Amino acid sequence: MGYAKKRTNKAGKTRYTAVYIDLQGRTRSAGTFSNKKDANTAWQDKEVELRQGKVGDPKRGQMTLRKYATEVWLPNHRIEPKTREKYTGYLDKHILPELGPMKMADIFPEHIRQWITSLQSRGVSPWVIQSCKNSILNALFTTALNDQITYLHPCRGVRIPTVPSTPRTIITPEQFDLLYQALGEPDHQLLVETDIETGLRWGELIELRVKDLDLATRMLTVSRKATEISPRFHPEGKRFLITRYPKDKEFRRLKLSKQITEKLKAHINAHRLGSEDLLFARRVQARPPIRNQVVADPAELGLTPPNAKGRQYQHGTISAYNAAPCRCDHCRAAYARYRAERRAAGKDNPRTPRTIDDEHIPRNWFRRHVWRPALKAADLGITPRVHDLRHSHASWLLHGGADLQIVKDRLGHASIVTTQKYLHTLPEADDAAIDAFTKIRQRSKKDKKRKQRKDAR
Template sequence: MGYVADRWHKTRPAKGEAECGEHKGLVASKAHGSGKRWQARYDDPNGCEITSLHKTKTEAENEIVKQESAKQTGSWLDPKAGTITVEKYALETWLPAQNIIGRSVKEYKGALDRYLIPEWGNRQIRSIRPSEAGAWQQLLTSKYELSRSYPNRVARYVRGVFRLAVIDRVIAVSPFDGIKAPMLVQSDVYPPDIAEVQLLVEHAYKPLWAAMFEVDAQTGLRSGELRGMRLEKVDFLRRLYHVDEQVVYEAGKGLYLDKLKTGAGKRVLPLSQRTVDLLAAYVAAHPPATEGEWAGLIFRMPNRLPVGESTIDWALKQTCRYAKSPPRHMHDFRHHYASVLIAGGENPKVVQKRLGHKDVMTTLRVYAHLFAEAEEQTREVLDAAWAKPGETGAEKESPQQGGRIPESRRSKGALKQVSG
């Protein structure tokens, strides 16, 4: 249990010392009249003494009762812990606590350096108020001009800093509690249909690009995963591909193979027979290296190095020009793969697993409008199946089950271009 000490007077005065002129029966100490008189003393949960100064004895006694009660309930906070600066806590405590690989550490630190530290870096972490937290989030768009998903992403990092500070008992409550995060703006994706993908493959001006474009459309791999495909990861017999690494580029380090950023990205991907045949034919015509850093790499440049991200992006832009099709990005092939799965009736959880998303909400957020389109197709099928001759949607009988399929479905082909 703690106790209260009188700083202005000695507890064990020497015999014969003069009495305090202000307080009878007490002997003045050197601190008499300087600062707050009463000192609350108590031990923290680890047995280390904590002190605080107060104007009155009652305030000091109340402080001890408050701290002792907090220790009993498990809600005790070190009063000095919250004095750490936002910069120090973010970079030395929060960042190392994130279970992320080196490239992500660089990304996270870059966001903190650009948007958090210039605003609050020198502030004590306990000093940030909710009103300031809300105002800071507004700065992401007004001052730093971030758009699309970036305000939400940066705010997520910073909110995580304060959330960990609460868990660490550095602060009692996060200033972001009750403050809505910036809206996650997710633009609708409009993937190429099968006809457009085939057109791009046909107009690819090198066998390398044609193979990479088609494999990407058939697997939905991310650019780095596609460029990092290795022969030993392909199970031709079971028609599977083990996705667990990717080619990345880092300034000062160049291109290298690295593990995936998240555990969800590590997956076993079913391959179609067409994809297996395509890979087998390409490998037979262009055998991978059998030794060295890039041994087994399926797709590589003439100098036997991996394909760089900017290189394949440029190749796709050129191919789009030759095909006279709208400009596309490599990620559009991934979207195409997802759209094929959704149109085929795959549920969101399966699509999430195939794409390597960390959670199904990510999948739903990106492809919500495609799932909505698939739902509408389901309604059309049901309406057509139950419609009587002459009713809306009963224009043509299904050759398979004698049901009716609407004209709108018949005119769109096997896989239509999806619109929002």
């Protein structure tokens, strides 16, 4: 309980200090007054504020959002390293430039609405706005409210743009066969086939090791995942973070078909993989040599295809390599000769050869060098992502009559509602409905013709 403390200054004048006890049990001052009544009113008001959960020390709310987010909240917020990387990027790019200089106590719902409008005017997608507001700012101001940095949660009641749901792209078995043939490289074919037969997430797939597969029972255990992350956010400064549990924090086991098990067994034997080795790894490959060592006349080689600006250049020239950009043997040879001449003249230092210190397959590398070229060659009419193989796995199982609960367990879904979304996702799933509709419509036409014949009699 607070009280009014009597004090006398050097001039002999009596004043009263309002004293109260804060939530941490510390003795605090609510100000000094000329009479005891005002002092008692001040400490009583402070106690009321404490009981209402309002700011204990108004000075704490004067720190800027940038300072609170980067020095107080984010360093102590318990999240996965990959999520921390995402939050840091969104804070730096979308939140702090506008809201960062503002004081925590001065941020109100109107400022959050203005910030959302500003993001929309800059063309920021609704998905990014949703993550920034619902995931980051909501968590930040909830913590600030609990820490008595502010007594108002400015994000509550503020609406964001409607986030449209993205329809899942399902690959049909016929389309998968075309894609499989277009991959060409046996190791890439096996990786993609394993993915669609198991429905694993990318991080789970590239972390599979020989010890996870029981060849005798054909059972595959999923107990880890690899997450590609910036070394800045990795506890050991590496590129891939290995997490000892999958997404739902529970191991799961699934059975493989005989044919994919035999292929995996042959793959293990061919590469002489040990129990701790990755089933699918990015092995160091030398850069393809420049096959054309003969200097050709650029005028005889013709022009490159138009670049993004519609310009064309002579093959076998530096301009074609840099501006087209063309990577044919002639253009690569021209650029190699140019670099060699500069190094010989002492103008350039040779670039340090790139080394691979982790055999996990980077998602972006696989997408650019394997997946997209195969999609282009297969010409499926759709552009599925690698993750859509997981969606297709679920759709194929359910379309083939598999039990919903079994599919949920194989995919590792936390809720069966998620699994239900894959029902009727194949293009032919609605064939029965179309047939039923056509049957009724044809019946109506038959009845009409029958009536016309009857009237004609």
